[in-house]
Amino acid sequence: MSSVATQPDRMRPVMADVAQRAGVSVATVSNVLNRPHLVADLTRERVLRAIEELGFVRNRAARSLVTGRADTVGFVIVDLANTFFVDLARGVEEQLDQQGMRLLLANSDVDLAKQNEYIELFEETKVSGVLLAPLDAPLDVARAARARGLPIVHVNWPGDDESCGVVVDEELGGYLAAQHLLERGRRRLAFAGGPFSLSAVAQRRTGATRAVAEVPGASLETIETRRITTRGGRELGDLLAARAPSERPDGLVSASDALASGAIHAMLLAGIRVPEDIAVVGYDNNHYAHDSPVPITSVAQPGHEMGMIAASILLEEMQDAGDHAHRTLTLRPTLHERASSAAG
Amino acid sequence: MSSVATQPDRMRPVMADVAQRAGVSVATVSNVLNRPHLVADLTRERVLRAIEELGFVRNRAARSLVTGRADTVGFVIVDLANTFFVDLARGVEEQLDQQGMRLLLANSDVDLAKQNEYIELFEETKVSGVLLAPLDAPLDVARAARARGLPIVHVNWPGDDESCGVVVDEELGGYLAAQHLLERGRRRLAFAGGPFSLSAVAQRRTGATRAVAEVPGASLETIETRRITTRGGRELGDLLAARAPSERPDGLVSASDALASGAIHAMLLAGIRVPEDIAVVGYDNNHYAHDSPVPITSVAQPGHEMGMIAASILLEEMQDAGDHAHRTLTLRPTLHERASSAAG
DNA sequence: CTGAAAGCGCTTACAG
DNA sequence: CTGAAAGCGCTTACAG
Structure with a gap:
């Protein structure tokens, strides 16, 4: 902007910078990160060192653009102030963790407009699936997103012909x-x-x-x-x-x-x-x-258990989109x- | 995989599909979405209809890859079961909403490893900033991310030479x-x-x-x-x-x-x-x-107020990365x- | 007002 | 074991 813009843009290093510093191609850098066994020991060490020195952080947006996959799941929660849902989230996270997937939370705060906005945000972010603990209101936005191919599992809400749900009896x-x-x-x-x-x-x-x-x-x-x-x-x-x-x-x-x-x-x-x-x-x-x-x-x-089950159903749905039979799982409460x- | 894979991959429509259906170029579709005033009324309507009919949803990963920006902020929270932090999150969201930014939550659950993982996840996701309500433990991962250019504001934790914080006295x-x-x-x-x-x-x-x-x-x-x-x-x-x-x-x-x-x-x-x-x-x-x-x-x-203030400091930091003076804001509790x- | 083209930062066959 | 090249889905100058 200004005529004396000497201040260099603090550029975050990208893979090309790492490649240059290590004296290899970007393909090799990528391989070090994704299929390290394909790379010779010495090369790998050189690349790793360059990554370290540069403070390189991989860009997930670019990565998932190429792979078409994401390792993130979104959970839209009706009321975080209710600790039942926090238990649920913990269960979900535990299950997801085991599959190397990450969980992002959104609090709709008993507000239908917010719930819909967050569903759309997650869809645009290309998360690989969404867990939805909805409020007692129409679910057409969720249904539309599902029709477009986004796997959505209902939590604390029954499923229907085209979606799964986990509820307590x-x-x-x-x-x-x-x-x-x-x-x-x-x-x-x-x-x-x-x-x-x-x-x-x-x-x-x-x-x-x-x-x-x-x-x-x-x-x-x-x-x-x-x-x-x-x-x-x-x-x-x-x-x-x-x-x-x-x-x-x-x-x-x-x-x-x-x-x-x-x-x-x-x-x-x-x-x-x-x-x-x-x-x-x-x-x-x-x-x-x-x-x-x-x-x-x-x-x-059983909030924690419910979260774990909902997460595993979602994982299942994300994997075999084809022959997945939708169902509602009903858990038993205890006295x-x-x-x-x-x-x- | 199988030899009789007749089932067509349920392809999510992309901009090129919309462009084709509307009989325009992808540039025009993009303009309809981002600078609609540049597009002739009739063309715009045609594109909008194609978007509608196809159920097209914009890919944020691709978008932010090009623009280098994101309109999302991440909030890493030490303990969601504590309603104080839920109040905080509400305040943050309210402030962010006014700027058209979205909030994603992550529960570190008083676990340092998780806290660090979520900071890195947000960094890789290229959110535009992070709010961190940390646990009482070293913050070197956050510091490193900040050094790489990710704006991070501490909540319920003081700032330091290179970061802002909002605390209660x-x-x-x-x-x-x-x-x-x-x-x-x-x-x-x-x-x-x-x-x-x-x-x-x-x-x-x-x-x-x-x-x-x-x-x-x-x-x-x-x-x-x-x-x-x-x-x-x-x-x-x-x-x-x-x-x-x-x-x-x-x-x-x-x-x-x-x-x-x-x-x-x-x-x-x-x-x-x-x-x-x-x-x-x-x-x-x-x-x-x-x-x-x-x-x-x-x-x-004052959880809600604290959240609003933390969010506005973060917004400020995200905007003028240059002449931003780091500070810690201390709020007064009430009896x-x-x-x-x-x-x- | 519209489109062709370059490029964002990555991954993945494919050669070598 | 390594690299050149194509391409993921967008946005943005730049011509026209």
Whole structure:
């Protein structure tokens, strides 16, 4: 620009610079990097030294332009603030690592526009595949990208005719929670959570209903809450405390640990004993379950395992694009027993 | 491979395909995408239609190979399970969005090897800059990448002669916490946290010491814990409960909310009242602070703001590589008052 | 307003 | 074992 532009552009060295310094061709430099066994020992050492001295870093853009492949996978995550998804990401990374693939993350933050932008970014970047933990909304952008040949696997969301998915059996989770309380002798159960427009919450409730139907004399009432946070839980606890003791359930299935934690807190303050008066089961098995004044029995979703499985399905799909049969894998949640539902 | 490979390779369309279909040259297709004003209306429409019909997606690798630029920034994060860093990422993304830049995340998971791998991955991918929230360990890989011309800004870590950083004043945070307790009339303070090899913990302690030194008759004891988790907190609470009441502090500065939450839990179980017997201040202002049986007064770090600032410094560094003066920006933490330190 | 051509930094047959 | 050459999919001066 300026007339006295003496400042040399700090040029990042490229393969040609390495080749020149080592006194070989670029093909040989490339071979040292990609098929070192083809190169004579002394040549290889010379090239390696030149790379070292120059601080050469290979340009992946150029590399993958030629090979048509990338060793990177993208993961679009609906809500990183939820540690369940961080567990998922860890599982994915562990599986990918074993295949020498790298993982890049994007947080869509429960925003459909962002989710779509990140899917497109990954597609343009030519990652070799995408993992998508979507929000509860239409997936047409993902579908279009898939139609163009980008392998996409759904995580925490079912697949369809043209894609795979890995989910946890939410219905079973609700069933296990209610069944556990019934086994403990509880008969007047309540299921709390909401809004029921969230499919996971609705399915958990369905499971609880099924368990109760199997036991004569048992009943289930439904309490729809506005949210499944600790605040929602405190409102729930206050609501139960305001009832006459005979009108209260003796077992509570809560759609989240946060909700359970808030409810327990409010009930303890009101003099209701947990588990003696009301036994409680939470959902998610996260820190709320451990750190509540009364440790909470909880349904755990296998996040890490789910991530590993989703990653291996994606790898499979990336390899044999031809004869791959799409499927949805459903994992089983497990119940972790703690004080909040101890035998009364 | 097989002899009857009749299955046509599902070819992703490239610019040449679009050009052919639209009856123009690839240069014109490129112009439609990059400088649409140079192209006649009718031609542009024809090209756009061809793009649409073919489902053409631009190859970023090829693009950035030519331009030498990328519109992507990478963020290497030490621990995504800590919501503070998720807040940070949100701030970064917001700032980047305004400049039309995209953000890719990588979780180093408190693992130095991973941190280094991701820095190198981003460098090879030719992102235009990197944000690094590092672990408490040597940064030579980052330094080397910077020396090769990759702009890197430290987040939650100070800069040095050749790099910028954005940090929170940890010393001030410790000072504010202790000062608050002193103002509430507490005189026998304790600072709990650890290990002190973590510089943030050590600095918070230094701040608490300074506040206590300003008040005649006030004392501060230090309790080094093995970790700053809720479990560490319960051990801490048990330890305090085991002492004779006269030997206990009347104010506790805790290096994290998790630690404070665990300690409060254990103390309540032991019949120690919070805040009457011991007032408590936590650190981080995360969910533990809100959701504890006794809501916890806490020192908040401005994660979102920090992310925005770090991103704008990086953008600045990416633009004028020449006359950029490296600096470290220090943000002030704030105290959020809750029941755990209410006036006794 | 449009196109032919060069070139970004690599990898990969193919000769030698 | 090594190198010359073609080409991956784009963008950008430069002619016309």
